[in-house]
Amino acid sequence: MMNSGGGNHRQLPMRPGNETGYPIPQVMYPIRPPSSGAMNGYGDGQNYGPGGQTARGPPGPSSAIILEGYRDDIRNGFEGEKPRYNPLNSTRPQSSMLVNVNDPIQVHLLVETALGDSKEFEILSQEELDDLKKQCQVLTQRIEQTRQNLAIQSKYRDAAISMSKLYTSDKKKSMDSQTGKNRRSILGQRRNSEQLREAEIERLSSERKCEELAAELWSLEKRLIEPQTRLLKHTAGILQMTHKGPKKMMKGATTVQQPGMPGSPESMYTYSNARNSVETFSEENIFDERSLYKTADRLDGYGPFGSKDSYEGRPKSRSRGEGEQLKMIVTTEQKLEDLNARLRQIIVKFNPKLNEKLDGPPLTRSDSNGRATEVGTMLEAHIDYLDKSMITLDQECERTLEAKETTDVAMENFDRMETVVESLWDFIQSGEAKARERREQDKQARAARGYPSSEEDDLSSADDGGDPSEAFSLQGFSSKVKWLYSQASRLKEQKMVLQRQVKQQRELNNKSDAQKDAEVVHKTEELEKTKGLLMRTEMEIDNVRSQLSTVMEKLNDATQRERLREQSRAGEETAVMRGIKEELSKSEQTIAELEEELQELKDDRAITMAETQTKISELESQISTFSTQLTAATTAQSAAEAAVKQKEQELEAKEKEIEEISMDLARLQTEVTIARAELDGAYGSRAERAAEVAANPVIQREIDELSRKNAILTSELADLQAASAGSGSASKEMQGKIDVLKKELEETIEEYEQMTKLSIEWEKEREMLEGTIDKLRDEKESLETQLGDEKVKWLGVKTPGGETPGGTMANSTSTTVLKNEFKKMMRDTRAENTKALRTEQAERRRLEEELRALKKQYGPGKSTLSRSIPSS
Structure with a gap:
């Protein structure tokens, strides 16, 4: 076992790699399994193993500990560890730096150890293999989906934490401002209490979801280990059972090779390695594996004789000193390559847009033509790239300092703008309070006179602009400006309606004296009510206009200096606006002419219709x-019908005429x-x-x-x-x-x-x-x-x-x-x-x-x- 930072996690056994078909990244797992309630939708405890329902284990670690174990994996997107690379092993470069596949003794020991360790492994049937593969596939899909959800939820959690810190810093700033200046901070005291509580609730909810997803991911990966382990053991067992070592039996030999470890490396080709070690095969059915242990040609030149002609022409082993030097050089090149790659990532993070096309570090494995490089040839290139990267990093640090100074100046300007907007907000709030007081006084005066409260008073009290103690915010300020504009528009429409009502009232007053005497009392009351409403509406309109004019004056004062900078462009824009106005006036004139023409056509049509x-x-x-x-x-005709009776005799002649x-x-x-x-x-x-x-x-x-x-x-x-046919001359x-x-x-x-x-x-x-x-x-x-x-x-x-x-x-x-x-x-x-x-x-x-x-x-x-x- 390998303990991690706090001793609460351990490294689980190596899981299958990409070559087995069941890739799972290497992660750190807590020691104990999670509780049964952390399945997040999969709490039924379904077991995919062959044994059915598993026994309940000891209580697992807390969700927070599990989430902490996945922190690095979430940060790098569950990419897993970088695979090993050994340039000395050209046939299998994904191997340890301490393994040399060209050394027959080392390979022989590894093969013997693997065959001995896998001798007792369980061998499964094809149906059991298919079942285990299906289990692995289902669990793998659920793991990938849970990882995606965990990554997304982690981003939500980080955003919630940032917002909570922002509100906390704003509150601290508000308290400092209140202590230093003895005045109320609108952005601090009146707003942060509610928003800080909401941000805290959001943060806790996001953290709880992240912990649930982490516990579910831990449980799924733990459940995936069992079928994968059984598959690996089956694979190793079946390979151990079917593996036959190369045999080189001399003709006429009378000795029989006994099973077990050979006496010397030279005898590695003279033993059988089956599970029972009793089978014998003919020479033509045995595969000669000696070609697998032949040394690569590109490394033959480093021997003491410098020969690359054949396997027999080179020494059987290299000196220990040269091997260590080569390993040290290869390790140094690999570390330099990793360092340059990390340094490039840091430079790109400083300014992704500018440094996105930055050249990558030189690769140790191959040159620009794609051929394998010699050991030690890329050290100077890596050092040059490191020097250039350090220069670029210094430049990025200078740009970062300049950006920080610019940000500080921007924050000072933002504070000044914030003060101006806060004063505008206070002015609007005080204006609304005064208008509310005037409405209350008018209502009391009407009640003292005995007039009942009208619907206009109720509507005006309902549309008083919201809570007078509302905390300042940009959204609230924007809503307040919109509300003031809508109030001004509504009051203007009410004024027009009242003017039309007054005009109609004047027209009604021109009726006959009898109707005037009957309606004078009622109309007088309505007129007084309308005048009062008109006066109140005009007062509200004036109040809103004064508020809007004050706001516009404040904004004009704030933007007056900005207009002076664009005076050169103002001429062109004024010309454009003048042209637009001229086109607008021409369009209006054209519309008026067309409307007149349409009216003339309507008149002509009316005359024509008449x-x-x-x-x-x-x-x-x-x-x-x-x-x-x-x-x-x-x-x-009726008279002629009488004459028709007299002419019945002529009917036959007339029938012919009828046919014609x-x-x-x-x-x-x-x-x-x-x-x-x-x-x-x-x-x-x-x-x-x-x-x-x-x-x-x-x-x-x-x-x-x-x-x-x-x-x-x-x-x-x-x-x-028909009647005229027999009527004759008439x-x-x-x-x-x-x-x-x-x-x-x-x-x-x-x-x-x-x-x-x-x-x-x-x-x-x-x-x-x-x-x-x-x-x-x-x-x-x-x-x-x-x-x-x-x-x-x-x-x-x-x-x-x-x-x-x-x-x-x-x-x-x-x-x-x-x-x-x-x-x-x-x-x-x-x-x-x-x-x-x-x-x-x-x-x-x-x-x-x-x-x-x-x-x-x-x-x-x-x-x-x-x-x-x-x-x-």
Whole structure:
């Protein structure tokens, strides 16, 4: 066992490496297992070993001790220890520096020791192997997931600890300021108590989660050791059982090699190493392993004879002094490489952006061409790299000192800015306290007069700006400025509403004397109430305006020096702003012209619609006249029906004429179909015309009414045609009148279709103009946004002086926050105004549609044709 720092941890046995397929990094484990409650979701105690449920062990160490054992692993991301590297062993460089695989005696001893140690190891079946591998895979996945969660939670814990330390230092600073200056520190005494408690709760919660995850990780890794150990023992046992050492039996030998350790190194090739050591194999089935122990060619030159030709031409062993020197040189090169690598990491941490592309240290294992380097050739390169790294480290230290001085100056500037903002906060709080007192006095005065408390008083008391003893914070200050702006906007809207109410009250006062006498008392009370509310609102508006003006004056004083530095740029920005204003004025002028044009088009459309209504009324009167004539014709038809009885004898002759008329009618229907097809080709299909007409429901209703009348007239004309077939000479006159009526009706329908088309075209033109207006309005809003942004930029302009860049950055911190809040406030206001404007436009269009519908409904009277025809 190997005790760690405090003696509470021990190093567990070596776990499988990457070559076995079950990689687990080497970590320090506490001596005792964790308690059963630290499973964090896996507290069921499921055992993945073959023995089922394991026996309950002694109580494990505390979670804090387990978490302390994982501190280094969390810091390096559970990367594990760096694998060993031995350049002398070219075939297996991942070996100890004390092992030389080219030494047959040393390899022979290692092989014999391994075979002897693994002789009693358990050999498993294939099913048991698969079960153990599945267990290792499941546990490995859970370990990796728990490690990720532990690393993330550790970052949360470090952040919580930093915040707790920050609040603790702020509180100490506040107490020192209170002792030295005998005044209340807003950032210390009034704020840190609550925030420090919250930070402490967050820190304790993060530490508890980290301890639970560490205990769970410790338990999972401990449970993983058993299946991995069994797999390793099986692997070593099966290799020991199947290992056959090389045999070199002389022909005619009568002696039998006994099992066990050979008598000398020369006899290592003359023994059998099976578990029972009784099997014998033929010479062709034995693999000659002597090639595995042949010395690498690149190390042959270091022998006393300097020969690299063959294994027999070099000495069997190197002197102990040269071996130690080589090991010392290799160790020195490796240490220098590690030192240079750590030094590069330190330099990169100083300034990652600048030193990210810093050249790495020279590698001892290979040169720039990828070939293995000789021992001792890289010492000078490592020393040169170390000198350069020290020079770079000195430069980084100087830059760090300069940055520290800049930070100190920035902190001083931040303290001054903090004092200014605190004074503004105190001024706003005192102003709100005075306003609250005035509201209380007004309320008491109203109660003394016998007036009940109004809803406005309740709303004003509810919107008093929050807690008067609220501690100062940047977020609270920002919220307070937003609240003051919203109060100013709300009070301005209330003032406008009250002005409209006063105006309406004045208009109501111009009514008749009888109504005035009946309502004078009630209106007088409402007027007094409104005046009181108006006075109180104006007082609040003045108070808010004074507060805002004071705040703006303070901010202007704080940024006055900054504006002087940007005077050179001010000319260009002023020109840009002037250009934006000119474009804005041009856009407004264009919008006004388009609105005037749209109003003229609306007036023209109204005049045209009035003329259309007049024409429609005239046409309806004509249709009424025609209906009267049709009534007379119907009367004549009834007289003719009496004469029809007398002409029954001529019916057969007329039937032939009817057949001819039917042929003509079929021909005419064919022509009508062709004409309709041509009409569809010229003006679109019936569905398209219906879709265009459906855009105006009033016109649709009129077309339906005329279509219904047309159908009635067509049916009446068909009846007249049927009656006229036997009416003789009297029906010819009626047929002429009917033709005239048809012609006039067709002309009326054509005129109405033309008017409908014109109405649809006007509607499309109106929509196009409204879209153009909306587009120009959006451009205007965009220009206003740019203008507002340019104005806001002036809030953060710095003054020329001898301040350092760090001080300038610190002074602009609060100003930048205010600028961002002001920008956000302006964007919200513009969005609300745009939404209200679009709602108003939609409401205006809806009212126009209703007005047109009402004009259609209460316009000229309907035609009496539908009433006259049924009476006939």
